[in-house]
Amino acid sequence: MSTTTTSQTPESEGPGRPGRLIQNEATTEIPVHLLFRDEQAPVSVPLRPTVVGRRQGTGEQPRFRRPASAKSPSVPKVDPELGERPARVLPGAAGVLVGACGTAGCVATSWWAGVLPSLAAAALRLPAHPGAGLGPVQWAAYAGAGALGLFGFGGLARGRTGRAWVLGMFGRYRGTVRRTGLMWVNPLLLRRRVDVRLRHWRSEEMPAADGNGVALRVVVLVVWRVRDTARAVLGVEDHETYLRECVEAALARVAVEAPGGARSSVEAAESNIAALTRLTAADAAPIGLEVFSVQPVRVEYAPEVAAAMQRRRIAALDAQHRATVLTSVVDSVEDTVTRLTVRGLVELDDYERKALVKDLTVAFCAGRGEPGP
Structure with missing residues (x-):
């Protein structure tokens, strides 16, 4: 009686299967090669995992999809064949x-x-x-x-x-x-x-806003010229009207410095001029206009907020003046009391010192035209 031992090949190692599998109670089949994969280099663009039809026991990995990039605002284009060329004369x-x-x-x-x-x-x-x-x-x-x-x-x-x-x-x-x-x-x-000469245009009052969203009325001076006559004349119905609308659009996107604001300085003014010029030039370039500068020459509050902002400005100036006067009075009182005590002219206890400070403060404030504390 001969015993024949037949070595059975696991089903997972059959010619039709790519690799060895592990089976347990929770997972039916997990490919072994997925457990020992090399780590991939980090991707600079963040990925959002999206699983499509995962089947239990197949070892299917989640599919990654790159987020759609935000589209930049399109620049208006004119007929590419339309461009200035010399005529035959x-x-x-x-x-x-x-x-x-x-x-x-x-x-x-x-x-x-x-x-x-x-x-x-x-x-x-x-x-x-x-x-x-x-x-x-x-x-x-x-x-x-x-x-x-x-x-x-x-x-x-x-x-x-x-x-x-x-x-x-x-x-x-x-x-x-x-x-x-x-x-x-x-x-x-x-x-x-x-x-086609260098031209300047002083606009009428245009709506604008400062950094806090307060309504303003701005008059700007635009220095420009026609660079491409074909695009300027044939690309739009009226290139001067188009330029005016480009300036209004730029004012709506740039925060103009309010009159008498805290940031009123040469740097802030130059920053506003540079931003307005850049935006207007970019919008006017497709129709053959060259913009050199867009600078505000007059900035005023809108009529509906002018009275309130004027009262606010006066109150701020008054508060600043009072703070300056109070600081000066306190310094003067401190200097007077220190000199009296250091030189030994008077000997004061706490109650007498407080009374002297109060009297000196009232006297100094009355001398400067301010009401006492």
Whole structure:
């Protein structure tokens, strides 16, 4: 009788299972390799564990999901293809030459048709010509010469320093002219004049608030200019109105220093100016405006809080004055009593010292115009 020992392979070590398993009463199966994992390096971004469909006994680990990053406020964008570019223009001499040729053509046609006055022919030293009359050919010559003259003289323009023209045809941008002097521009193009000089704008009273949320009325001075004429003219309906609204939006986000506040100083004023300028310049840049400074020139309390803030300010000044006077009186009384006792002029017990201090305090306060304690 032969005994055959058959070694049974655990089910966990079968060819279809990846590793050895541990079984107990609480957990059906836990993969062994999960108990001896190396610790991962800490992640800089905080993770929020989110378990999706965990099954008991499978050893499934919680899945981690990164928190969605906060989206930054979007900056208004204008058509990326819209940008200033130089327009094609000709010197003014070319327009004068073309207009002169058209005028000469009209004179020649009149002489050819025989309708030129004799005085004009004599002045131009033209030979006598009986004329062929005004026929279709003469009218066609008149039309061509007149159109040439109008096209030449009608396109003459004078460019000035600090001014530019935005040209367009049939709703399409054709370029910007920044040249100065006499030039020739296609008369079929629509011209829009733009001031590109350094400009300053003093606003009307705008609503604002200080650090405590008290309503203010602020008048600001804005120094700016048009940097990109195409975006300024075609990007918005009115770039000056857009700039005004940008300034109002900046005032709503920046705490303006209240008049006579405790932080009134050169550093605080410069900080407010820098913040207002930065915000306004960032909002106005997409439409081609360059903002150099936005500085408050007058800050007042709003009418609904002006009376209350004035009383509060007067009370604060009065309290400060009383504290200063009281400190001076106390110092004077202390100095007087100390000198009397140190030099041995008087010998005072506690009751006499208190009485002397009270009398001196009343006397000093009356001498400074303050009521006694």
